[in-house]
Amino acid sequence: QVQLQESGPGLVKPSETLSLSCTVSGGTISSYYWSWIRQPPGKGLEWIGYIYYSGSTNYNPSLKSRVTISVDTSKNQFSLKLSSVTAADTAVYYCARENTALALDYWGQGTLVTVSS
Amino acid sequence: DIQMTQSPSTLSASVGDRVTITCRASQSIGTWLAWYQRKPGKAPKLLIYQASTLESGVPSRFSGSGSGTEFTLTISSLQPDDFATYYCQQYNNYPRTFGQGTKVEIK
Numbered sequence: 001q002v003q004l005q006e007s008g009p010g011l012v013k014p015s016e017t018l019s020l021s022c023t024v025s026g027g028t029i030s031s032y033y034w035s036w037i038r039q040p041p042g043k044g045l046e047w048i049g050y051i052y053y054s055g056s057t058n059y060n061p062s063l064k065s066r067v068t069i070s071v072d073t074s075k076n077q078f079s080l081k082l083s084s085v086t087a088a089d090t091a092v093y094y095c096a097r098e099n100t101a102l103a104l105d106y107w108g109q110g111t112l113v114t115v116s117s
Numbered sequence: 118d119i120q121m122t123q124s125p126s127t128l129s130a131s132v133g134d135r136v137t138i139t140c141r142a143s144q145s146i147g148t149w150l151a152w153y154q155r156k157p158g159k160a161p162k163l164l165i166y167q168a169s170t171l172e173s174g175v176p177s178r179f180s181g182s183g184s185g186t187e188f189t190l191t192i193s194s195l196q197p198d199d200f201a202t203y204y205c206q207q208y209n210n211y212p213r214t215f216g217q218g219t220k221v222e223i224k
Binding site: 004035044045046047058060061062094096099101102103104105106107108109110 | 206
């Protein structure tokens, strides 16, 4: 059974960079697309972007200038960096796998990141 | 971006009820639609993909239908484990977009 687990600081200061990792267990990170999604309090789900195991990426244009997603196949892990954060970036961040049918079939439980000084 | 609109936002129902949730896309997405269930503190769960294909392990009381711009998720007989929030998502275009969610509450 594939499992995903997000990790990283729960509190980030304004203007700094939010950094999260997602560790994949029970399966290989190879041959799939790996996504980040977030949900601000009281708002809907927002797709941030994905990375293919080979390293190719696709980002939401609304965040593209601030987002970097990377992959480390040796650690079965992929990561999110979001720069110049503001309070509007406070959200529960999820990592997920996009299956061959392009739906998100495995998700992490989510991690709350608060942007505050 | 393709806008996804779910209705209703909240639904009160009893165990055994038939429940239908609607999702509308701002432009045609074919059948590139998925439905997810989310419970507090748990990972979201894929229920349906390609508008009507049941994910492995998902109870058959869940079904999906529709194409183009209008889609429905139906729970044929609501069970206690089904009280949760449900989201639709289009994957016809990038960026992927989600509906705002439908919370199914106990009546």
